[in-house]
Amino acid sequence: MNTKTKMFCACDNDAFGKPPNTQICPICTGHPGSLPSPNAAAMTKAIRTALALESTVSTDCHFDRKHYFYPDLPYGFQISQYDFPLAKGGAIEFDIIDASGNVRSTHTCRITRLHMENDAGKLTHRGRTTLCDYNRAGTPLMEIVTEPDLRSADEAVAFVQELRRILIAVNASEADMFKGMMRFDASISLREKGTKTLNPRSEIKNLNSFKSLEKALLYEEERLRKLWQEQECPLSHNITVGWLDDEEKTKMLREKETADDYRYFPEPDLPPLHWNHDDIEKVRASLPPHPHALKKRYQAFGLNEKQALQLIDQPLLRSLFETLLSHSGDAKRAGSIVLTQLLGFLNTQEKTVDEGPNADQLLELLHAIDDGTISANQGKDVLEKMVQFGKSAGEIIAQEGLQQISDDGAIMRLVEQAIAANPKAIESYKNGKEAALGAIVGWVMKETKGQADPKKVSEILQEKL
Template identity: 40%
Template structure:
C-alpha cells in the first residue's frame, strides 16, 4: 500500500512518509479536527484484511453494514462505520472488553515456552510494518532504549495513523485499538507492548520492551481542576415566561405553553434575570458585555420539551474576573473566572428502580423546573486539589447568596457543580485527559470525589493503564466514595449551536451598570476582613460572615453598641445553638439585636454574671425584655451582688457551715476551692460577682 498526501492545491507532497499540513487539536468530544486528505492505494491483500476486520467488528457490534464492499477507501470507510457502531451504547470499558473478547485466546503454555526476549521484540518490530500497514498506514523501525541502557531495534514509528485520521476519534483509537492491542500482546502473548498516539500529529510510537515499574512510579503528577457552577437565580418568575419560580410545588403545576414548547409560543426575557446576572458579574470582577445574545443548544432528552435549551454560546453576558479564596490552612488562592452565561434549566426526571434513566423501570418528568433561569459560572483550571476546589465553590456560593442572586440551597439543586479533573506530569503545560464529575450535593462530597478521581487517574497512569483515563462523564457515589462512568463526554459540535431567532440581542447600558456599582453589597471577603480588624480571630470571622442572616444580625448587635468579641461569643454560641435547635434563621428571631447588645453590656459592666445572662436567654428568645433587659433583671432580683461586705458575709457563712472541708483544704487539698465557690454561688442564687468572690474566698481560705 502507498499513501499520497494532498496539500493546499492537491499536489502530491510525498509518498510513504506523511507530514500533515496543519496540526489537529483534540476538541472536547475527543473528535479530532479533519486531517489533511491522504489517498491510500490498497492492494488486494490490504482489501482482504480490511474486509476481515470489518466483518469481525461487525460481529462484535451485532451489525452488518449495508454497503457492498469495494476496493480502496470505500472499504476502509465501512470498517470505520462498523467501529463507530461498536462504540455506541457502550462505556469505554465495555468497548475495550468487546474488542478483547474478539481476540484469539492464547494458551498459558505459550507465554512459558516463549518468554520475552530481545530477539522476539525485534522480530515483532520487523513483522508489524509488513502485516499492519493496511490498518495504520506507513511505518518505520526505530531503536528503543531500555531502562538498563540496552539499545534494540524494537520500536515502530507510525508516521500518520490511518485509523486515527480517518475516524477522527481519539476514543475509537484508544478503546478499539490501542488498549486492546496492548493488553493482548502484554497479557496473552507475554510481549510487553506500549502504544503512544499523538493526537496532534496523528502519529504513534509502538515499542516492544519491558517497562520499568520503579521509573513509572516515580513520575510526579499535577492535578488540574476547573469547575462549572450552575446557579439557579431566585427570581419570582421563570426566565422566559410568567410561571412561578418556586421549589417544592406539586409536579407539573408551574408550567405553561411556553414551558412545554407548544407550537406558536414565544419566549419573553425576564428583566430580573439580566439584573441578577449583571450583579453577579460585578461581584466576580467580570466584564459585562454591552451586547450579548442568546443561542439554541440542541440536544434530545426526556426532560427538555423544546428539543433545545436557550443558552449563550460565543457572546456571554460576563467574561473574565476572579475570586480570592481563603484556604483552611490560612493560605490564599486566586481562581480566575473564564465566563458566566445565562441559560434556562431543564425539567426533572424521577427514576424508579435506578438512579438514572438507563436501567430504570420507568421515569416520570416534572416540568416545574423547565425554564428556571440559570447562570453558569465557569472557572479557569486554577485548582490543584479537592480542598482548593471545595473552598472555591463555597466562596462562590457565599458571594452569590450575599448578593441575593440565589438562595444557595445545594440540597434543592439551587447550586449544581460539575467538576473537570485531569492530571499531567509536573512541568508539562499541556493538559491531560479531562474527566467531568457530576452528582455532588455538598462541598465535602465534592472534595472526596475529586481526591478519589485524582488518585484513580494517577494510579492508572503509573500502572501503565493509560486507556482507563478517557474523556467521559462520571458520577460520584458518596456511599462508596468512588466515581463511576456515566457516558462519554459529548462535544460542542454535537449541540449545533446557532443564534436564538426568537430573542433580540441583549443590551446593557453603562448607566445601568454604574447604578448597580453604586449599590453593590459588601463582599464576604471584605466583611471577614472588617471583623478581623475589630479584633476577632479569622476563624470567628469566617463563621460570622458565612450566611447573610448571621452577618446582618451580628452587625446589628455591633451597631447597638456591643463590644465585638463578647458579642461574637454570644452570637456564635447560645444564639446559633438556639437557631439550630429551633430550625430558624437569625432574621426570624424574636430576640432583637439591640436586646442582645443590652444583655452583653450588662455582663461586661458586671451588673449581671454570664450565668444569669444564660438564665435570661430563654425568656428573651420568647420576646421578653422589650422594656429593657435591666428592667427584667431588677424585676426578678437578678442583679449581681458586687458589694464586698455582702459577698464576704456569704463566704463567712459557707466556711462556717463546712468546717471539715475547710480543714482538708488547709491541710493541702486545694482542689476543694471549687466546692466552696459552688456553695457561695448557691447561697447567692448565682448573683455573687465571680471576680470579687474568688478574691475574698482565697483570702479567707488562706487565713491562719
C-alpha cells in the same frame, strides 16, 4: 438564582417541596406557539455576580439554542449562551484552611465566562419507569466556567466555598445545595510533571455538595492514574462520567460532546440584549462588601478565621452580630453572645439560626443586661430559655422573677448579713487577702439566687469594710 419567577415566564421560581407539575405554564413546558420573555431581575443579579467576580460585562450579548434531547428538557433544546456570553474574565482569590482553622495557603482561580441559561426539569427513576417533574424547568441559572487553575481536590472545594460566599453576598442565589441551588461539573485531567499540555479530561456531572465534589475528584484522579499505568498513556478523548454517591465511585456516561454536537444558533424568539456603561456602573455601585473584605474587617475586630467565616457563610447570623455590634460597639461581646452562646444553645436544641431569637429579641436581652435588670450570667440562662421555648427575654425574666436586686438599701442589708455570716472571710480580707472578698460576694449571690448586682455588692462591701 433566587428570583421570584422563572427565567422566561411568570411561574413561581420556588418549586422546592411543591407537588409535581404544579408550577408550570405553556412557556416553561415548551408548548408550540409560546414565546419566552427574559427575566430582568435575573439579568441584573447575573451582572452583580459578574462584577463581584471582577469579570467584564458584555454591553451586547444574546441567547442561543443548545440542542440536545432528554425527557426533562421540554423544548427539545436549552436556551443558553455560547459565543456572546454575559461576561468574560475575572478571578477568585481563595484560602486553603487547615484543620486548626488557620490559612495554609492562598490561591487564585481565573474565570473564563459567566453565561445565563434555563434549567431542565427533574427525573425520578423507579425501576423501569421514569417520572418527569417540570416544576424546575425554566429556573434561571448562571453557569460559571473556570480556567484550568485548580491543582487538587482541596483547591477545588475551597474555590467553590468562596464562590458560594460571593453568590450569597450579592444575593444572586441562596446557594442551598440541599435544595439543588448550586451544582458542580468538575473536569479533571492528568499530565506528566514538567509538561504544560493539557490532556483530554473526564467531566464529572452534577455534584451537589462539597463532600461529593471532594470524593469524586479524589476517586477519579486515582482511577485515571491506574488507567494511565495500564494503557501507558492518558485518556485519548474527553469523556463524561456520573458520580454514584452511595457507591462512592464514578460511572461512564458517554464521550464528551463538542460545541458542534449541540448545533448552537441564536435564539430567534429573544432579541439581543444591550447594556450601556451607566447601567453597569449603577449595578456596581450597589454591590455589598466582598466576602474577602468582610473577613478582614471581622478579623480586625479580633475574631478568628473560623468565626469570621461563620458570619460570612450565614447571612442571618451576620445580621444578628451586626445588630448587637451596632448597639454595643463591642465586637468581642457581640461575638460571645452570637457565635458562642446562641450557636451553642441552638446546636443543643438541634435548631437552625432562623428558628432562634431574632435581632429585636436579642436587643431586648442586651438592654435587660445593660440596665441592670438581670446580670450577665443570668443573661446566658435567659438566652438558653429563649432558644428552648421561643419566648422573649421580658417574658422569661417576669415568669421566673429574675429581676436583679440593685437597690442600695436592699444590698446594704444583704452585705450586713454576709459580714455577720462570714467572720473568717472578713478577718482574712482585713489581713490583706483580697480573694476573701470574692467569697463574701459569692455568699450574697447564692442567697439571692444570682439576683443581686455583683458589682454593686462588691462596692458597698468594700465601703462597709
